[in-house]
Amino acid sequence: MTRCLSFHATYRCRDSGACCTAGWPIPVEADRVHGLMAAASRIGIRHTTEGAAAEALVVPTGAPPETPALLATTQTGACVFYDATTGHHCGVHRAAGHAALPLACRQFPRVVVVDPRGASLTLSHFCPTAAALLDSRDPVRIVDDAPAFPSDGEYVGLDARASLPPLLRPNLLMDWDAVSVWEGRSVALITTDAASTADTFARLGAIVDDVRNWRPGEGALTTRIEAAFATDRRRDSHTPPAAELIADVLDAVPSDLRMSDAAPREPRPAEHITRRFLAAHAFASWPLHMGSGLRTWLRSLEAADALLNSGYGVRGADRLLRHLADPAALARRWARAERES
Numbered sequence: 001m002t003r004c005l006s007f008h009a010t011y012r013c014r015d016s017g018a019c020c021t022a023g024w025p026i027p028v029e030a031d032r033v034h035g036l037m038a039a040a041s042r043i044g045i046r047h048t049t050e051g052a053a054a055e056a057l058v059v060p061t062g063a064p065p066e067t068p069a070l071l072a073t074t075q076t077g078a079c080v081f082y083d084a085t086t087g088h089h090c091g092v093h094r095a096a097g098h099a100a101l102p103l104a105c106r107q108f109p110r111v112v113v114v115d116p117r118g119a120s121l122t123l124s125h126f127c128p129t130a131a132a133l134l135d136s137r138d139p140v141r142i143v144d145d146a147p148a149f150p151s152d153g154e155y156v157g158l159d160a161r162a163s164l165p166p167l168l169r170p171n172l173l174m175d176w177d178a179v180s181v182w183e184g185r186s187v188a189l190i191t192t193d194a195a196s197t198a199d200t201f202a203r204l205g206a207i208v209d210d211v212r213n214w215r216p217g218e219g220a221l222t223t224r225i226e227a228a229f230a231t232d233r234r235r236d237s238h239t240p241p242a243a244e245l246i247a248d249v250l251d252a253v254p255s256d257l258r259m260s261d262a263a264p265r266e267p268r269p270a271e272h273i274t275r276r277f278l279a280a281h282a283f284a285s286w287p288l289h290m291g292s293g294l295r296t297w298l299r300s301l302e303a304a305d306a307l308l309n310s311g312y313g314v315r316g317a318d319r320l321l322r323h324l325a326d327p328a329a330l331a332r333r334w335a336r337a338e339r340e341s
């Protein structure tokens, strides 16, 4: 089974080329090298983009032998197979089909958690097509087996099939039913029930603090979660300053991926877009699985909101959160929230 948010359920690649010109390294798995090289010789890499290198693949200098090759890029950072002058921009896709693409290309912009319940998908809004889907006022719900994401599709991401459920707080696990209830209730609160984004964080802060105090023997965790979301309590803000949240994100970007960007200056998105962006980070959340409890998860939402507040826009925020920052490093930083009083 697959699960996604309703506003993502109609996603379809529109060949924007954003992922092909982003400039980040794209590894090529060993089982794709042959097909990709065949595609390269069939189309003639030199014909793709001005400034294209003759080679289709590069191996980082001095890298260990098992290091995967990377797609070669032009001087502007575009993949050498990218050709903006044709209707179908990807030369590999044109010459050899979807299956010949490296995994990163086949998955973009999907962000996936696979666990015993199935594959939960959210999208990276660095993709302009995915970003446009945020601009909807339709009610938001979690959709099973959306036609865009059939259950027999390829979903690769955080593999939690053999893992224990996420932590409620350090040293105490949730159960999978509780995770499903948590996702459903938090998406409803963020997109509909809270009066504003500020109200979302005040209410989520109170709910997280309540639920993480649950003890085994006090009844089902799902019941405690339902009850916490039914209350109207708010917590005074414990959110760190935006500069601190953003520093955590920037510090989690490996040094070889740090790019000299222009100062962010996007206006904060409209409220309905912000709410859907935050829901897309609340659902299928890697920090929930990789962190140390619900406060780690909440801190990931606070960081996403801080990036929007600071002018990154949804594309710039997800470029950092979904593609450049190391997820494990982010989870470690955000997990500091678990020790706060």
Ligand code: SF4
Residues within 6 Å of the ligand: 019, 020, 021, 026, 071, 079, 080, 081, 082, 083, 089, 090, 091, 092, 093, 101, 102, 105
């Ligand atoms: S191989 Fe195709 S899809 Fe992948 S980055 Fe290059 S042009 Fe884009």
